[in-house]
Amino acid sequence: METFKQNIGKAIVQxxxxxxxxxxxxxxxxKALDEKEESFQKRCRLFEESHPKSGKETDFLxxxxxxxxxxxxxxxxxxxxxxxxLASLFCGRCDDSIPKDKEGNFLLDHDPExxxxxxxxxxxxxxxxRTDVSVPTPKPTAELGWLLxxxxxxxxxxxxxxWNISNHASQQNxxxxxxxxxxxxxxxxxxxxxxxxxxxxxxxxxxxxxDLDPRKERKPAICASMTIVFKAGVNGSIQWYRQxxxxxxxxxxxxxxxxxxxxxxxxxxxxxxxxxxQVVKMKCTYNSVKSVYVYKIDAHGQTxxxxxxxLTEVQPTPxxxxxSGTVWILDMSYLFD
Numbered sequence: 001m002e003t004f005k006q007n008i009g010k011a012i013v014q015x016x017x018x019x020x021x022x023x024x025x026x027x028x029x030x031k032a033l034d035e036k037e038e039s040f041q042k043r044c045r046l047f048e049e050s051h052p053k054s055g056k057e058t059d060f061l062x063x064x065x066x067x068x069x070x071x072x073x074x075x076x077x078x079x080x081x082x083x084x085x086l087a088s089l090f091c092g093r094c095d096d097s098i099p100k101d102k103e104g105n106f107l108l109d110h111d112p113e114x115x116x117x118x119x120x121x122x123x124x125x126x127x128x129x130r131t132d133v134s135v136p137t138p139k140p141t142a143e144l145g146w147l148l149x150x151x152x153x154x155x156x157x158x159x160x161x162x163w164n165i166s167n168h169a170s171q172q173n174x175x176x177x178x179x180x181x182x183x184x185x186x187x188x189x190x191x192x193x194x195x196x197x198x199x200x201x202x203x204x205x206x207x208x209x210x211d212l213d214p215r216k217e218r219k220p221a222i223c224a225s226m227t228i229v230f231k232a233g234v235n236g237s238i239q240w241y242r243q244x245x246x247x248x249x250x251x252x253x254x255x256x257x258x259x260x261x262x263x264x265x266x267x268x269x270x271x272x273x274x275x276x277x278q279v280v281k282m283k284c285t286y287n288s289v290k291s292v293y294v295y296k297i298d299a300h301g302q303t304x305x306x307x308x309x310x311l312t313e314v315q316p317t318p319x320x321x322x323x324s325g326t327v328w329i330l331d332m333s334y335l336f337d
Contacts, residue, residue: 055079055092064105069112073119077126085151114143121157145336154334161211162198165319195229196329200322207321209241212334222293222315224335228280234325235273238280240295240307242316269297269304273323282318284335293335 057076064070079087089098090106099107108115117138124135137157138144148154200206210223228238271278280299287294291311297304309315320327 055090055095059092061090062103062105064101064103064107065110065112065115067101067107069116070105071116071119073123074126077119077122080122080126081153081156084153084156086153089151110147111143114141114147117144118147118151118153118157140334140336142336145334149333155332158212158334160196160332162196162208163211165207165209196332198320198322198327198329200324200326203324205236205321205323207319210318212317222284222335223282223318224285224333225281225283226318226332227330228282228318228320229328229330230271230274230278230280230322231326231328232275232277233273234278234327235271235323236321236327237270238282238297238299238321239269239319240282240297240316241319242309242314269299269302271299284315286335 055075057074057079059075060072061075061078062070062072075090075092078090081087088094095106101107121135121138140158145154148157198208210226212223230236269280271280278299280297282297283295285294286292287308290308292308293311293315295307295309295316307316
C-alpha cells in the first residue's frame with residue numbers, strides 16, 4: 001500500500017513538472033508575442049510620425065491631368081470606393097510617392113477628357129446620399145473602360161446582375177439577394193477579385209442570365225470573358241443566349257409566348273456532376289478583319305463551336321443552368337465599344 005502511494009506521489013510530481021514546463025513554454029511564447037506586438041506598434045507610431053498627414057476626407061487635392069488640365073477634387077471623391085486602386089492611391093499614405101508637377105499638383109498621365117468623365121461620376125456618387133436616386137453612368141467607351149480597369153472601378157461604375165429565367169410566372173431580378181424559394185445571388189461582385197455566387201437550393205433546375213444593366217442605364221457592350229466554377233456535386237450547362245432587343249424582360253413575346261426570347265447561339269456545353277470543382281470559361285473576342293464578335297465556350301480542354309455576330313446585330317449574353325447547388329463566377333471582364 002505504501003509503495004502504491006509512493007508511485008502515485010511520484011506520478012503527480014512528474015505530471016506537475018510537465019505542466020510547469022508547458023506553462024513556461026506558453027509564458028515564453030506570450031512574452032515573445034507581446035514583444036512583437038510592441039515592436040509593431042512602435043513601427044506604426046514611427047510611420048505616422050514620418051507621415052503626419054494621413055489624409056482627411058475633407059482635403060482638397062490639386063490634380064494635373066495629362067499635363068494640360070488642372071482640377072481640384074475632394075479626397076473623399078477619389079476614395080469613395082474603398083479598396084479600388086484610385087482609393088488606395090489617394091488615401092493619404094501615398095501622397096509623397098505620387099509624381100507632382102512644378103506647382104506641386106498631383107500629376108496623372110491620363111487623357112483629361114476621359115478622366116474627367118470618371119471624376120464627374122464619382123462627384124455625383126459621393127454627394128448622393130439618397131438610396132432612391134440612381135446616378136447616371138457615363139457612356140461606355142474603350143478609353144473609359146481601360147481607365148476603369150486600371151483603377152479597379154469597372155464593377156463599381158457598371159455593376160452586373162443576374163436574371164432568373166426558369167420560372168416565367170415569377171421572373172425577377174436576383175441582384176444581391178436570395179428569394180424565398182432558395183434561388184438567388186448570395187454574393188455580388190464589386191471587383192475582379194471577388195466572386196459572384198449563384199445558388200439554387202430547389203429540386204428543379206434554374207437558369208441565370210447575365211444582365212450588365214440592372215439599373216437600366218448605359219452599360220458595357222459585352223461580357224468579354226468569365227470563369228464559371230461548378231462546385232463539387234453540381235451539374236448544369238452553359239450557353240450564349242441572345243435576347244430580342246425589342247422586348248422588355250417583363251413583357252411577353254407575342255410570337256413565342258415567352259417572357260424572355262432565348263436564342264441558342266452556341267452549342268450547349270454540359271457539366272456533369274463531379275466530386276471536384278469543374279471550371280468552364282466563356283470568351284468573346286473582336287475580329288477586326290471580319291468586323292464581328294466571336295463567341296466560344298471552353299471546358300475540360302474542349303471548345304464549343306464558335307459563333308460570329310456582326311456589330312449591327314444583338315449580341316448574346318451568358319446563360320448558366322444550375323441543377324442544384326452553387327456556382328461561382330470569377331474573372332469577369334467587359335468588352336467596350
